[in-house]
Amino acid sequence: MAQVPGQQLSNKDLANFRQVVRHFEGKQYKKGLKVAEQVLKKNPNHADTQAMKALILHSQGHSQDAFDLAKIALKNNMKSHVCWHVYGLLWRGEKNFEEAIKAYKFALRLEPESQPIQRDLAHLQVQMRDYEGYIESRRNMLQQKPGIRQNWTALAIAHHLSGGYEDAENVLTTFEDTVKNNKPARTDIEHWEAVLYKNYIIAESGNLEKALDHLDAIGKRSPDVTGVMEMRADYLLRLDRKKDAEAAYSALLDRNPENSTYFDGWIKAKDLQDAEPTEAKKAYDGVAAKYPRSDLPRRRPLDFLSGDAFRQAVNAYLIRMLRRGVPSTFANIKQLYGDKSKLSTVEELVEGYQSGTMPNTTDDSKPATEKEQENFKWSVPYFLAQHYNFITSRNLPKALEYADRCIAIDSKSVDFHAVKARTYKYMGNTYKASELMTQAQSLDLKDRAINTKAAKYLLRNDQNEDALAMAGKFTQNKTSGGPLADLLDMQCIWYLTEDGQAYIRQRKLGLALKRFHQIFNIFEVWQDDQFDFHNFSLRKGMIRAYVDMLRWEDHLRDHPFYSRMAISAIKAYLLLADNPDLAHGPILNGVNGSTSNGKLSEVERKKALKKARKEQDKLEKAEADKKALAKASKPVPKAEQEDVKKEDADPLGKTLVETKTPLDDAMKFLGPLLEFCGDLLDAQKVGFEVYIRRRKYLLAAKCLLKVRELASEDADAFVFAYQLRHALESNAEGIDGKVTSLVKELAKDALQLNVPAKEFIEKFRKENESTSIRHVQAYAKVKQFADASTQADNEKLLLESVSKFEDARLEDLTAGLEILQDWGSSSDVLEKYKTEARKSWPGAAVFQDG
Template sequence: MPSSDPLPPKENAIFRKILKCYEMKQYKNGLKLSKQILTNPKYTEHGETLAMKGLTLNCLGRKEEAYDHVRRGLRNDLRSHVCWHVYGLLQRSDKKYDEAIKCYRNALKWEKDNIQILRDLSLLQIQMGDLEGYRETRHQLFKLRPSQHASWIGFAMSYHLLNDFEMANSILETFRTSQSVESFDYKHSEFLLYQNQVIQESGDLDKAFKHLEEHQGQILDKIAVKETMGKISLKLKYFDKTVSIFMDLIRRNPDNSEYFKLYLEARQITDAESIINFYNEMSKEYPSSLCVKRLPLDVATGNVFEELITEYLKRNLRKGVPPLFVNIRSLYRDSQKVATIEKLTLEFVANLNSTGHFTKDDSSNGIPQEPASALLWTYYYLAQHYDYLKNTVKALEYVNLAIEHTPTLIELFVIKGKIYKHAGDVEEAYKWLDEAQSLDTADRYINSKCAKYMLRANKIKEAEEMCAKFTRDGVSAMENLNEMQCMWFQTESAMAYQRMNQLGEALKKCHEIERHFSEIIEDQFDFHTYCVRKMTLRSYVDLLRLETRLRDHPFYFKAAKCAIEVYIKLFDEPLKESSTAEEANLENLSPAELKKMRNKQRKAKKKAEVESAQAAKAEKKKEQYNKSKQQQNQDNGDPEAPLLDELIPEKLERTEDPLGKAIEFLKPLQLLSKNLIETHLMTFEVYSRKNKILIMLKALKKAYAIDPESAALHKCLIKFTKLLEQTLKDADEIMKQVLLHEITNELPILQKKPVEINEDFLSRHKHRADALIAAAEIYYDQSDDNQSKAIDLLKSAFKLGDMSLEHALLAYNLLFVEGKLGELNQEVKLEFKKLFNDKYPFVPCFKLESL
């Protein structure tokens, strides 16, 4: 369609050159050509030229000028699809996708069949998850360009994503039959596998199996074909076909445990004896396969298990396989198997020390002595074994024996650090990891592991220095780790800052992680065209589905939980404004004290000046780096990304609306992590401070549905019943009816009084340490007279077998840190210290001398 404000032929030719310069990223030439048109008095306000000049300026990083020119152009020519399209491109470069979609729709009003605008619109719709709109746009593109592959694929995928599998397969089948492909290439192969995926998801497995049988000669990924055919035939109970398929796959890869399990399922072998016999036969055929030796251990019992595990342990200890314990840790669910493994390994140690063989039979049968390293790896295994069983003393005994045997093996120091970590001594744990790292400073894994242990011990500066050995020169390690989206480091840093009560720094790390997830979603934008062009359609569908549940990742949950807890604390205990000057009572100071104070002030002033100079230097270096990065983006022709607000810890911790910020982190959890009880308990805590009684009740209902016997939920229920009593007095009639209806039908437990709820909970869970700790806190909260009752409950918790280190630390904080059971006399403090120390003697704060 011609422009609503056309240019004469000469100027129109220049305008076309401007478009060409933009496409070729020759932005400076584009600006010169724009100037030629706009300097002509007749066309100084020509809308489309102004818009293109603005788009070019945006690519050069001059954003304010760009918006000014594009808006002027749009005002001068509101019926120009070019102006609206350019305005949409500007909004898209600022990640304002909703606004960009509106601009594209306005552009299509004036030129509804513009291919480029429709393509840009479809990209934004799929990025924003507007699947209905995406289908309409792809349909329009399909009608305009029915000869292009991308039109068919995009149109079919729009139906697939909306779960209209029949229509999607119909389009794909029509496209397939219209193609005259003589030599089948990778793209056609991927197309057929994608079509088969659509058929499978429709539920017609028989049709999917026949489709694979018919086209398997055209598919290049033979392994994918066989695996898919095997799984489909198993679901369809075509057992004869399944057996042959998975036996063929086992011949290809006898170290894939999944193949063996599916083969046995197809053979319908379920009894342990037959399974073990099968693996014995396979071990003769594939003697080097690890699977055929490991998998029978899961089903074997009694003497058969002892025989198999003896050979398995001997083989791996002889070879010195470090992950042996991890490999068989799943067997520890069975206490009898644990006892057998312990008995065997202890016998190995005794025999290796006395005869150099694993067993006495080996010695009498004339088998050569085991290598000296066999004893070392047996010590190493036993250290992990006892650590898993929470026998710290025994674990340390065996790891020390191993270190005496070979003091240069890094794995031993790593395990020793892990033992101390599990025992609760994070300081000692990090020291042993530091020792391990010093033995091999070029090992990035040990470096990262050591840094993680340092963060657990709140050694943030040391952890940063440790990571600096592997980060880019010229940039601080913390900045570089943020650039690389190293989220394990940032989550651990956030929690370390939270423990140290440096709330601003903790929030900074949480916000950095949140930005990483936003960047990951934005980075997927480039793949919408790439995947369709390269025909990697199955991976593309997986990517789109990942995008919808991305914030369900554990890294986001940890960061969000930390941020919510910090914001709640800031709401409960707002930071006080720092005083501008210290008031000192100079009159009461002696001359010597006055001199001492002035010296101290001078030193502090000098130190502040040095720190200020260093900060200015760092800021200058950062500014230079940002400029170079911006210049690099300009050289690459990328539109300047929107500048994000700098995350300043002092500003973050002094937010005016901490609960509003907490809700920002909470919303993705409510949407994606609704199966976790912590999500609903955090929702309750946030909205209890906003006094939103109905949202609190909704959160309690969801939490109760997940785990009605949770100790944390129990405390929330008590808190809600107290608030409910007052609310029912003050609320209007409609609110009362709603609350009473919900409580009667959904949570009848709330009809009881807090004392009754606590007593009932305690009677049901007398043998749970976390329940006793929660009940003790509630007892004291109900009345100070109940302190003795609360203390007795805590004492009884220590007699239980499930009193974990986490529970012990919870009880310690209750008594000595938060003081939620009131003031304790010295005798009670000493008694509890002894209880804590007897249960977990390696935890520093539990030691008697720390009282």
């Protein structure tokens, strides 16, 4: 190939160019940039150096400059595979994977033998789950270098992930045949992992007989003894070879008698899952005698026993655990509370222990030691405090009584103060709960678990700064961002979520959105982290773990961490869409001083906005002062410390909250939420709220139908149905006729368009006025939406519903208060509602003044 003019370097400059590459790979960007400038000073149009300089600039955060320089490099030498490879890397850094793949493929045309380009292309294809392309890339890499085992394994993975089990097995078998004369050592982890991975593929293909035969042939030499035993037991059970499976699971229980999976397999192998309870209990008793220190064989029978048999077994279990003073006894037992008869039996027994003397167990006639007697004195009231806190057996005054008894026994116990704090939390008294949990934390400053709880309770009480100081006790606090920066580095999602939700309650939407976007970025990081493992896992030979990781990543966003954050973020955007003034901070209702979405008069609005802007300016000034102080006290980094943290240009989320398109921004969270958490009721509800505001009526109808499918009696389904009806009728001219017809056909049962709107509303009231307080609230909301002049009647309805449903949950009563605030109700109405609500929930902070 003829040399392109200006692209040939002298030996010295060529050495410098290689040095640029090494500096980039070592993340020494300043040094790399300096050497690149030296090369370009003599060779200003050298495309490859320009491309490497662009890559360094991109790594330093100068994305636009990097792309401009990369395009100049390509213009200078369109036939340079280095330039095209770098161009692909730049696009990959911007997460535009389609453009990156195009660039890689163009680079490969110019340099078909380049392993780095092929490897990067293959990694991108598996990242995007383009398995056909991945197979082709891995096949090409194998043909070029068939002597490297990783290339064979990678091709097998490509076939396996695309569903080609037979092809994957054949690839691994072919390689084994080429090296069968060299017997691998037991310490050759890469070989034995590949062999077990082959067995994994055979089993997944459904040929369990072949998988078992293969495992028997290779299992004795594999260093993963436990893994082989687990696979063998599983195959035997699935092949219905019960006797052999029983022996296999018994051997596993000898290794770990606390593994519930082993017990599940053992029970199935013995055909006891549908057997008489007495027979199953006998089997578990035998295991308990064999493993006297194991808890599982004693706890498991409580799930299937009933009546007197259950009473005897749970009595023995409780006394054994309480005599030992096991703090987690209630956590082990509470799963039984779904059965009311079992709940009442446990309650009766433990209340009996509290009022009487400590009994002996039915299977142990030994008298209690002095230590066991001491344990019993505190473990019983501690169990009862937790018992009466639990949702199915809740009696908060009793829970408080028993928590106080525990504290009287040992005033220095962290657990006793924590259970008392939890009681106040369930009472709705977030202030007292956070105070008590902070007190519990002060009793053991080295306990990270109680520190976490204390921080969480402070956030639930909207004490964000105090919570950060509390969490900061267990962070390094060396970075300029302080504890919050450390929590971000540690990807502490629970804290960021609670922090964001606290800011929503305070209507500080900028900070709330900042936290939710930070969490969203953490999920993006987890998604991108796969790139590191595509090569690492092959190099280390950990193939089964790698495949499991890829499958886990496929379901990354159906994790509750994501759904909880996304729902909160969407609610924040909905608040912003309904009341754009909230972009300036919490708008105060001029009447009662509470944060509100209600309508203010123009004068009140201007006053509130002025005050909100002042508060925002004060926050920004405080943040700027904090940064200046941190910068002044921060030591100058060493010259070699290239990877310095980027400074956050928008710590208060001002840019996020000042968006002009909040509903469009909400889609960033809503899309993955509905894709991966479609069976979550709250996800469908916020989906409807977004789509109805965006006038996407067909999508809104689908969310409505899903809500009805997931919870047919849910009161919000009625509210949504009316809103959709109203939207179709009021915007009839602005909607495509096909869309209207499709929505009407799709949701005809929900919308009941053949019934007049007034009749539709009253029909719901007649059918549901005694169902729940939520149904009354739904009726009032729809009535208010249909005719705002009925507000006085609707307010009266909500007030009456509080006394009518005396057993209403705290969250239901809080929802009623929020509805009144949204309507901009007067302080008299709000105070009357709070007064009524306090009769049911006297300690709830939300119903207190101040």
